[in-house]
Amino acid sequence: MKTKLFTVAIVSCFVVALVFFACGPKGPETIKIGINAPLTGDIPKVGEGTKFAAQMWLEDINAAGGIEVGGKKYQVELVIEDNESKAESAVKANTKLITEDDVLAIVGPQSSKQAVPAGGKANELGTPMVSPWSTNPTTTKDRPFVFRGCFLDPFQGPVIAKFAKKEFGFTKAAVLYDVASDYPKGLAEFFKAAWEDLNGPGSVVAYESFTTKDADFSAQLTKINNSGAEFLFTPQYYNEVALIVQQAHQLGWDKPIVGSDSWGSAETVKLCGKDCYGLFFSTHYAAAGAKGATKEF
Template identity: 45%
Template sequence: MLYCRKFFSIILLTLLLVGSFSPATHAAEAVLIGLNLPLSGSLRDLGEDTLAGAELLGSQINDQGGLLVGQTRYPVQFITVDNESNVEKSVSGALKLISRDKVLGIIGPNASSNAIPVGGICSSFKAPMITPTSTNPATTLNRPFVFRSCFLDDFQGEAMAKFAIKQFNAQKAAVLYDKDNAYSKGLAKFFKKSFEEQRGAGAVVVFADYQSNPGDLRSQLTTIVNSGAEVVFVPQFAHELPGILKQIRAAGWDKPVLGGDAWESSELMKNCGDLCKGLFFSSHFSPYGTTGKSLTFVKDYEKKNGKLPTGFAALGYDATNLLLAAISKLNTLDIDLFELRTEIKEHIATIRDFDGVSGTINMNISGDPAKSAVIIRINEDGRFEAYGSENP
């Protein structure tokens, strides 16, 4: 209850700081896009990769003279707020972008714990939002102005449950998750539901939780090791994984460890090393073995950034591209801002067969595209190689 009062106090304070939400004619000199990303804090690497993907697309469009809207080309300009991997900063940043900066739409946040409340803000103030990576269904649920460029956790959980059964013939599974994190908790539940639908009630023999910033997990891991489980599913963020894996191995677990898309990070192997080699996780994209538009993206990204793109970079590129594609369908930018945002929302919802670098995107009115999942194996060289795929 204290958290709720504090949370809404911040919203009210920010409203006073950023000013009125009254409609105004939008005299455009540029296409203004808000980026609400974690550029510091525990999820910094996710935000930086997403930003790099968006900025690559922006530079490509501006190099061609800008985005064509009606008969006029406009430069694409990003206004970035660092949400510091923090809920309150995510909300205040969204309100600033919507009111003070008067952006046409927002890309982000990344993490579901931040995207869910920001989605509520964007829906309330009728500002289009596309999250590149929030996979929790609650982010878009009953929010017509909120979209995503990634798959959902219900599908991701099902994909990893199917993989555990097909790859390892697993009859029993264990799950270890952070009960205070919306992403981890939601994905854990969807994995359990799908695994037990295929293997029977009780086939997830341990469903163990912990509170954020795990310390001593010996109690949970002792139960898992002695449970008879043949795989353990650990839907955590990459920065938490090395410490958890050290404890898992120290507890005597030598069987497969599986994860979700939040494992993917450009910093993971530096921090995890040999502990992560040979493990599997679900993702949206692999830079290896790509063709066509995806291959062009990989080459352009590597040239600009000096490294291969992660799935978060690809989704940042695609989310921004979806928003700009919708804006390009407008006849003009020089009308009421609220009307512009509503038209953009309508155009996003009708996008079909969109050729994204992370795959074909078919958007719908719910804001949730149907997309395949890539199963990534971390090979002996520490590379994230595409091992297989699961389709919706």
């Protein structure tokens, strides 16, 4: 799923970049595209998938003899930078890609924690950037050079809330999220607002937070267990989902746990195992509904 989304983003980024390229002065024979990805740090599997998708796309481009602009074929070169899953490193990566590597456009970062600040730098330096799946509105807000290839959290939060209400008939929710990260913090807030619109003030009976790199969630989960919540919503990344779900079950939680698009990695099930079987999460892509080029892919 994430590979498909990244491929869509890189094509979108290239189309945007070519507008600037075609309208500008005569450029180099090779077009450089920057990739800002988390190859190391908290979510290296995201970076691994990013690199794979970018290289897969480049193979298709090379097989076609390059990209045609104004009747002329240009070779494409990828310049890949590791943002280490850190906001400050993502900004440095964009700065290097633009000022030293002279890329035409940038794909990534993916997660909002890196995409929000990196997008600011790309916009400041006037270079198109597309984030494949940063759903936080701040990433692109008032930034004409920054784009995304996914839905927004003001959309995702209400969709998840309506799903839990319609599917289960629940009226009491619990939320567990990383307060130090833009993506989960923002989505938790949008979900809470949507849930209380559906069920009234106070219907989020537990709203618990932690900080990035925490590994023990027992205190928060104990409060959630005692809150009377009918389900738990936790919009976290694959490296945290397994810990949260497993610890919840160890503490006796036997009610539904619902996630967000950040759960959409094979690593989630790999790390979580049977503890994650039968759980639910939102996503950008479903193979069953694929059409056209997406179905072919």
